[in-house]
Amino acid sequence: MSKNILVTGGAGYIGSHTYVELKEAGYTPVILDNFSNSSSGVLERLNQLFQQEPIFVEGDIRDPDLIERTLKEYQCESVIHFAGYKAVGESMAEPLKYYEVNVGGSERLLSAMRNANVKKLIFSSSATVYGDPQQLPIPEDHPLSTASVYGQTKLMVEEMLRALYASDPEWSICILRYFNPVGAHLSGLIGEDPSDIPNNLMPFISQTAVGRREKLSVFGNDYDTPDGTGVRDYIHVVDLAKGHVAALELMAKPQCTAVNLGTGNGISVLEMVRAFESASGQNVPYEITARRPGDIASCYADASKAEALIGWKATKTLEDMCVDTWRWQSQNPNGYKP
Numbered sequence: 001m002s003k004n005i006l007v008t009g010g011a012g013y014i015g016s017h018t019y020v021e022l023k024e025a026g027y028t029p030v031i032l033d034n035f036s037n038s039s040s041g042v043l044e045r046l047n048q049l050f051q052q053e054p055i056f057v058e059g060d061i062r063d064p065d066l067i068e069r070t071l072k073e074y075q076c077e078s079v080i081h082f083a084g085y086k087a088v089g090e091s092m093a094e095p096l097k098y099y100e101v102n103v104g105g106s107e108r109l110l111s112a113m114r115n116a117n118v119k120k121l122i123f124s125s126s127a128t129v130y131g132d133p134q135q136l137p138i139p140e141d142h143p144l145s146t147a148s149v150y151g152q153t154k155l156m157v158e159e160m161l162r163a164l165y166a167s168d169p170e171w172s173i174c175i176l177r178y179f180n181p182v183g184a185h186l187s188g189l190i191g192e193d194p195s196d197i198p199n200n201l202m203p204f205i206s207q208t209a210v211g212r213r214e215k216l217s218v219f220g221n222d223y224d225t226p227d228g229t230g231v232r233d234y235i236h237v238v239d240l241a242k243g244h245v246a247a248l249e250l251m252a253k254p255q256c257t258a259v260n261l262g263t264g265n266g267i268s269v270l271e272m273v274r275a276f277e278s279a280s281g282q283n284v285p286y287e288i289t290a291r292r293p294g295d296i297a298s299c300y301a302d303a304s305k306a307e308a309l310i311g312w313k314a315t316k317t318l319e320d321m322c323v324d325t326w327r328w329q330s331q332n333p334n335g336y337k338p
Contacts, residue, residue, distance in 0.1 A: 262301025
């Protein structure tokens with residue numbers, strides 16, 4: 001069996017860390033990316049890590065002919081699909097962009113895979129498909145709903161995958177629902193580098209700590225949580241990446257299943273700020289501002305299925321997340337830009 005794997009969006013934050021874990025597990029990842037939300041500098045850093053240039057194809061998931069050619073040329077046996085837009089706020093302002101790329105691009109990718117007879121897929125989904133949770137921690141059989149266009153695009157692709165498997169049970173599909181990825185590789189060479197104002201908490205904290213931003217905005221302190229700020233399940237990106245490698249074991253037999261990747265622990269915004277200050281030795285000034293529309297009080301995973309099904313569980317601590325983020329940010333204050 002070929003160990004070549006097409007990784008769409010492989011130059012992105014989660015994609016680049018998954019590339020590292022795939023390489024270390026003996027796979028040959030083939031990166032496909034158009035740098036719409038990533039940097040070509042990632043490829044140079046991956047080269048530094050392995051003393052070997054990554055196999056890279058510049059292209060778009062909306063180009064099925066290119067994808068089909070790439071799958072055949074590199075004899076890929078499976079696909080890990082990260083490519084897509086991911087900002088909740090932007091999705092509400094530019095819904096067509098999100099439907100075209102996240103849903104339309106996924107459909108074209110699947111069509112190209114079918115034409116190339118590659119029927120093994122790991123899909124990058126999100127805990128946003130659970131909406132405002134009815135129970136905590138959240139299991140995979142929790143009712144699905146979502147309040148944002150971004151979440152709707154993830155849910156629509158999930159439904160497309162379930163319909164595809166029902167129509168052709170030769171497919172092996174694993175839907176990985178991420179909670180809140182943070183952290184960076186231990187080397188400090190790769191990490192999260194948002195192209196604009198960060199949408200997620202951790203890069204906003206780290207950019208404030210390094211002086212790129214004046215202060216952190218904390219959106220609401222009147223939630224029904226221990227300190228009034230939102231509680232989320234933060235997972236180290238390296239643990240998350242290892243989850244994709246573990247999920248490849250599921251590709252041995254046809255199925256379509258969804259698996260949570262999270263720690264099972266909820267951490268509030270202010271707890272994260274304090275942990276980051278402790279790990280970095282930096283002050284992180286913040287101000288309390290109004291709640292954001294669509295934000296929920298608490299969201300954390302029941303991650304027991306991942307352990308039972310693929311033998312995976314998160315191992316890195318909150319301190320690891322903060323120390324590794326600060327190493328990346330302090331060594332790369334402007335991200336991948338010089």
